[in-house]
Amino acid sequence: MDFSAIRLELVAALIALGLLVxxxxxxxxxxxxxxxxAAAAFLGLLALSFLAPGGGGSFQGGLYLDDPLSLFFKRLFITAAFLVSLMSLRFAKSLEESRSEFFSLLGFSLVGMMMLASANDFVSLYIGLELMSLPLVIxxxxDRTSGKxxxxxxxxxxxSAISSAVLLFGLSLLFGATGSFSYSDTLKALGSVADDPLVVIGSIMVVAGFAFKISAVPFHMWSPDIYEGxxxxxxxFLxxxxxAAGFAALIRLLLFALPASSGDFPLLILSLSxxxxxxxxxxxxPQTNMKRLxxxxxxxxxxxxxxxLVAASTAGVAAMLYYLVLYLFANVGIFAALSAFGEAGGSSEISSLKGMWKRSPFMAASLLVCLLSLAGIPPAAGFIGKFYLLAEVARQGKLWLAALALVMSVVSISYYISVIRVIVMEKAEDESRIRVSLANKAILAVSVLVTLGMGVFPAPITEWTRAIAGSIVR
Amino acid sequence: MIGFHPLPAILLSPFVGAVLLLFVPEGRRNLIRAIALAAATVSLVLAVAAMIFYDRAAGGMQFVEHYSWIPSLGVHLDLGVDGLSLPLVLLTAIIIFAGVFVTWRLESRSKEFFIYALALVGGVFGVFMSMDLLVLFMFIEIAVIPKYVLISVWGSTRKEYAAMKYTMYLLSGSAVALVAIVAIFAYAHDPAHGLGIWTFDLAALSTIHFDPAFQKFAFFLMLLGFGVLIPIFPLHRWTPDGHSAAPTAISMLLAGVIMKLGGYALIRVGIGLFPEGAHFWAPLIAVLAAVNAVYIAFVAMVQKDLKFVVANSSISHMGFVLIGIASLNATSMDGAVAQMFAHGIMAALFFAIVGLVYDKAHTRVIADLGGLAHQMPRVSAAFLIAGLASLGLPGMFNFVAEFTVFTGAIQVFPVLAVVAIFSVVVTAIYVLWVFQRVFFGPRNPKWDHLKDARGVEMVPIVVLAAVLIGFGLYPRAIMDTITGGILPLAQHVASLGIGGPF
Incomplete structure (x- = not known):
């Protein structure tokens, strides 16, 4: 059997097991x-994904695909795992027991994400999903000292269990209608029975299961409490x-398995968006807690x-990929700052960030850049990312949707800017300097550099994501 | 001129200065000032040089630089200036140069102040130089956030409220403009109507003949979006608060340059791409311009705070720019650009003086001041110069600009032009009245401890007043350049059978 298509997953699983032992x-x-x-191992894995990118191909007769899209997502996940493990060094040190399992669980969750990105069959999709979610629950x-x-x-x-149940039920309905678990067979079979109520309900349930993972409204209720706790x-990492794993699965599902462009499907995705x-x-x-915000x-x-995905075109998918990269670095930067701030005894209340410009100018500047990126203000990358998405939607004639997104983006600026106000303007009661650990400094520096780099020199990553999207979207 | 590439240096100099400042310790005050001054000086010297070496006979875009930015979407970092943008580049350079001196004695967080101020100015340069629509828009956005921080950290009088209001107004405006830009992008890519390629190049876009309905729609969005910056009545509500709350150097930039971004973008993008749309909306702009000019002039008259007077006066003067734009003929648009330049310098001078008075007397309430000419003769003279420029006295460049605007506008909107001209009278009343209450009158012993402007404080006053009087006496030095930039645009508009004298 040829294992080359799953070499990265094998190495990741070995890393996770090795850390446990x-x-x-x-x-x-x-x-x-x-x-x-753990951090070194994830970095090595990332290097491996570049040194031996593999030549495509599949595993177990199409159960599992190794293509440019999955490789892109795998690199994204590994980068996230690497940065998160760096971020966790202090946290893990503060734990009284089970330090080693923390990183091992991170590794297993990573394997699940990688499986989700490559899944080309409902069974591998489901296994990937559970393998990702269960370690994340643990x-x-x-933090056993915290009730939250x-x-x-x-x-x-x-x-998570409810969403899995919904997903499984949807899959069983689809299987009932098509008699196959494989994406390509499903797509073929659905061509004739697309309007079958069984198929419609099944597809909606499958999409709902992943809408939960990407925390799209109305399946978002879990995320504020869980981010906060x-x-x-x-x-x-969540x-x-x-x-990103949720999006990886959704892109493949909607473009290759479900009849995304037929019936009411575009309307469904549009409403979610x-x-x-x-x-x-x-x-x-109105949020006052940074994590909830x-x-x-x-x-x-x-x-x-x-x-x-509303656009469902090459440029649309490319814009998603670009956005996911910038979203990763902006969020990791903010969470690293919060984590460093927490280590220094700070809480995650927004008001406690007061006087950050004096207590740690570096952290304040990094937070500023990452928040501006999320707010979509140049020269941070968020502007370009949003522009790609909106331009593609507008090109397909949905100018109103682009306008709505822009209006909401202005709304978002008002809450990002109120955080910025606290960080760069308000005076702190406690003016002691915050010591940021070297690992967190490195994460912040990388986040800022990538965020500004993608904003000022967008061309390389743009070409890369367009090439990937071009290779998979017909 | 071959071999002379001033634009990248003018654009980058503020950004380089800002980055250098990041690495200077907060305590090294002199080094901080020196870097800020050096950055401003490089831009100013090169902007003056560009003005001198600009080939007026040839006209058009000069000193052009091409850099590819996002090739697959046809976005290019193309820099170039023509008669429309070059005077505004010069204006920006003059004002930041003066602004550095105004801020010379800033005590609190001066390093950060200069970082944000230079980043802001870099953004403004980018807007005026960019020949690519998306890049132009990005630079407008880059200028917003530094401004927010500058007002809310170093400002005065309800600064947080003002900063938030300013930012939300401007960002809402940009969002509206961005909708138009995205729509243009989609239109241009459509092979049936547009070019069938991805492009943001303004020159290429202006070759498309946009569908009239689309022109009306897109120009209206631009009018709303950029109108917030100008500001057009009734979108002006951020301006008095923002101007008054901002620290002096930033008020100078805000009134001197940021407001001009809107006028510039409206001419360059709005009229450049959508002449028919502009023609359709011109009557509305003209009416609002007259309201701007007259109504806000009355508002300025009743203000109690010196800075609010100047802030409202700025909005009122932008009414002249707007009516110049609305008239859509060569003379009026010529005047509009000249007015942007003249008003920029004049407003900066006004704000510099108000800042000086406030620094020394710690109040800006007109009723508390009085007889300051006894203690501060130089400041008082400078205020008079700015005031006379403001009411359009011949000999000042403002006279030339206003005269040109009205010569053009009266052919198209005779009634509205006369109404707008009436605001010059109102301006004369409030300027002279304020001058009388603040500087004239019996000597007030309460203010005997105030020292007159001297040393570095004189630099901005001398520079700005010299520009006003210099171009006032010899307007050809700049008017020829502006005409060269406006003429092709006006001819394009006229060739469509619209605009010009009816």
Whole structure:
């Protein structure tokens, strides 16, 4: 059997298992080294994905695809896992026990994400989804000293289970209508029975299952509580990794398995997108907690990114990919700052960020750049990303949708700017300097550089994402 | 001129200055000032040089630079200036140069102040130089956030409210303009009506003959979007608060340059791409322009705070620019651009003086001041110069500009032009009245401790007043350049059988 199509997943799984074993073998006092090993291993895996990109192909007769799109997403996930493991070093050190399992779980969740990106069959899709979600549940509840963390974990597993149930039910309906689990067979079979109520209900349920993962309205209820309760690095992984994985699966599902361009499907995606943009941005306005604010902003961003699927064209998918990259770095930067701030004894209330410009100018500047990127203000990358999405939607004649997205984007600026106001203007009661660990400094620096780099020199990543989108969208 | 590439240096100099400042410790005050001054000086010297070496006979875009930016979408970082933008580049350079001196003695967080101010100015240069629609728009956006921080950190009088109001107005305006830009982009890509390629190049876009309905729609969005910047009544509500709350150097930039971004974009993009749309909406613009000029002049008259007087006076003067734009003929648009330049310098001078008075007396309430000419003769003389320029006294460049605007406008909108001219009278009343209440009158012993402007404080006054009087006495030095830039546009409009004298 040819395993080359799943080589990255194999290595990632080995890393996760290795970290688990290593944790058992190392004496209790020396286990903090495991975080560094995990980070190094993920970095190595990222390097491997560039050094040996693989030549495409599939595994187990199309169960699993290794194509440019999946490779792109895998690199995104590995980058997220690497940055999150760097971010977690201090957090893991502060844990009294189970330090080693933290990084191992991160690794297993990564394997699940990678499977989701490559899945070309409903069975591998479902396995990937669960493999990603279950470790995330444990990670969410990892901070045992905090009631909120435990509560978040409980909520996550309950809601996750419900969404999985909905997804499975939808899959069973689809299987009943088509008699196959494979994407390509489903697409072929659906050509004749697309209007069958069984198919319509089944497809809606499948989309709903993934709308939960990308936290699109009305399947978003879980995210604010869970972002708030989860430790900052885990919330970051949820915000960028799990969401990107949801999009990876959705892109393939909607373009290759379900008849996305027929019937009421475009309307369904359009409603999800509009609702997410409107509701996410409006509810973000009154938030006073930074993590909850980011949760609602991530809901709104799910809405923007879905615009690419509304367009369902090469340029639309390319714009989604571009946006996911900039979204990853902006969010990781903000969460790294929050995590560093938490280590220094700060809370995640927005008002506690007062006087940041004096307490840590570097952190304040990094937060400023990342927030501007999410707000879509140049020279940060968010502007270009939003422009790509809107231009493609407008080109297809939906100028009103682009206008709506812009209006909501102005709404979003008002809450981002109120955070910026607290960071750069208000005086702190406590003016002690914040010591940012080297790892967090590195994450912040990388986030800022990539965010500004993608905004000032958008061409390289634009060409890259367009090439990838061009290779898969017909 | 071959071998002379001033534009990248003018554009980058503020950004380079801002980045250098990031690495200077907060305590090194002199080094901070030196870097800011150097950045401003480089831009100013090169802008003056560009003005001198600009080939007026040839006209058109000169000093052109091509850089590819996003090739697959046809976005290019093309820089170039013509008679329309070059005077505005010069204006920006003069004002930031004066602004550095105005801020010379700033104590609190001066390093950050200059970083944000230079970033802002860099953005403004970018708008005036860009030959690509998307890049032009991006530079407008780049200028917004530094402004927010500058007003809310270093401002006065309800600064947070003013900063937020300013930012939300401007960003809402940009969002509306961006809808139009996205629509243009989609239209241009459509092979049936447009060019069938991805492009944002303004020159290429202006070759498309946009469908009249689309022109009306897109020009209206541009009018709304850029109208916030100008500002057009009733979108002007951010301006008095924003101007008054901003620190002096930033008020100078705000009134001197940022308001001109709107006028510039409306001419360059609005009229350049949608002459028929502009023609359709011209009566509305003209009416609003007259309201701007007259109504806001009355509003200025009843203000109690010196800075609010000047802020409202700026809005009133932008009414002249608007009626010049609305008339759509060569003379009137010529005048509109000249008025943007003249008003920019004059407003900057006004704000510099108000800032000086406030720094020394710690009040701007007109009723508290009085007889300041006894203690501050130089400041008082400078205020008089600005005031006379403001009411359009011959000998000042403002006279030339206003005269040109009205010569053009009266052929198209005779009634509205006369109404707008009436605001010159109102301006004369409030300027002289304020001058009398603040500077004339018996010596007030309360203000005996005030020292007159001297040293670095004189630099902005001398520079700005010299520009006003210099171009006032020899307007050809700049008017020829402006005419060269406006003429092709006006001919394009006239060739469509619209605009010009009816």
């Amino acid at each position: 290593f944790g058992l073998l190392t004496p209790r006092g020396k286990r903090e080294v495991i975080g560094y090993i 990670l969410t509840a990892y 963390s435990t509560e978040a974990g409980t909520k996550y597993i309950l809601l 989860a430790p900052a690095p885990v919330a970051a 915000a960028v990794g799990s969401k 509009v609702l997410s943009m409107v509701v996410g941005n409006l509810i973000a306005l 980011l949760a609602y902003s991530s809901i709104a961003h799910a809405g923007y990114i879905l615009l690419g």
